[in-house]
Amino acid sequence: MADRIKVAVIVAGGSGTRMGSATPKQFMEIGGKPLLYHTINAFLQAYDDMHIVLVVPETHQAYIATLLTAFDRPPSVALVHGGETRFHSVKNGLATIRQPAVLFVHDGVRPLLSPSLIRRCYESALAKGNAIPAVEMKDSLREVDDEGNMAVDRSRFRIIQTPQTFLSEVLLPAFEQPYDPLFTDEASVVERAGEEIHLVEGEEQNIKITRPVDLAIANAFLAGHGL
Structure with missing residues (x-):
């Protein structure tokens, strides 16, 4: 599988609505640079031969030039228009794939992932066909229905994250x-x-950065790690 390329399909279709900002959240700054800079940079730090496919609404593409100037050496980024739903946005990004690849699909507004997580997903996807990052739940859970609610065993559940990582021959046919x-x-x-x-x-x-408190958490994390 040495001839496979590595492609990060980064979906950045959010708005600033819940942030109370006119600026789309993925272009708001954390650590002095656009949020999306940190997301892209993690993939470039993980592998220097990583290809970036950035899926953004057409109306947001004016922000991209400013985003790329945040890099000392602006990366090569393929821009793709987003779709009606996440499914359609990802499908648009996958349409750019022309050869066998390991595909990372990542939320643009998850900027705090580490290069080591990306490498872990890559190695696991090579071995098993896909790799989905997940963390254990720490809060108690209750299941609610029309009859009432009941406690459930949280050890049976996981919180799912991205980058969700796949061999191209697994992911591309699924999106048909x-x-x-x-x-x-x-x-x-x-x-x-x-x-x-x-x-x-x-x-x-x-x-996932969705609210102002998430921005504060991200800034605190970056400051604490000297980033």
């Missing part, structure tokens, strides 16, 4: 399926296609 609203992530699409899903250990700091 018709869209289903139950496709909440790439693992659910691949599972529907009949593939077994393999979990790898995720990272507590690999949070």
Whole structure:
């Protein structure tokens, strides 16, 4: 599999609505640089031959030039327009793949992932066909239905993260399926296609930035690590 390329399909389709900002959240700054800079940079730090496919709404593409100037050496980035849903956005990104690859699909607003997590996903995907990072739940859970609610065993559940990582021959055919609203992530699409899903250990700091408090947490993390 040495001839496989490595491609990070980074989905950055969010807005600043919940942030109370006109600036899309993926372009807001943490640690003095755009949030999306940190996301892209983690992949470049993991592997120097990483290809970046950035999926963004057409209306956000004016931000990209500014984003790239944050890099000392601006990386080569393929820009792809987002779609109606995450499924369609990812499918648009996957349409750029022309040769056997290891594909990382990552939320653009998860900027705190480490290069070691990316490498862990890569190695596991090579061995098993896919690698989905997950962390244990720390909060208590209750299941709620029309009859009431009941406690459940949290040890049976995991919080799923990205980068969800796949061999191209696993992921590309799965995305030929018709869209289903139950496709909440790439693992659910691949599972529907009949593939077994393999979990790898995720990272507590690999949070999704959606609210102002998340930005504060990310800034504190970067400051604490000298980044």
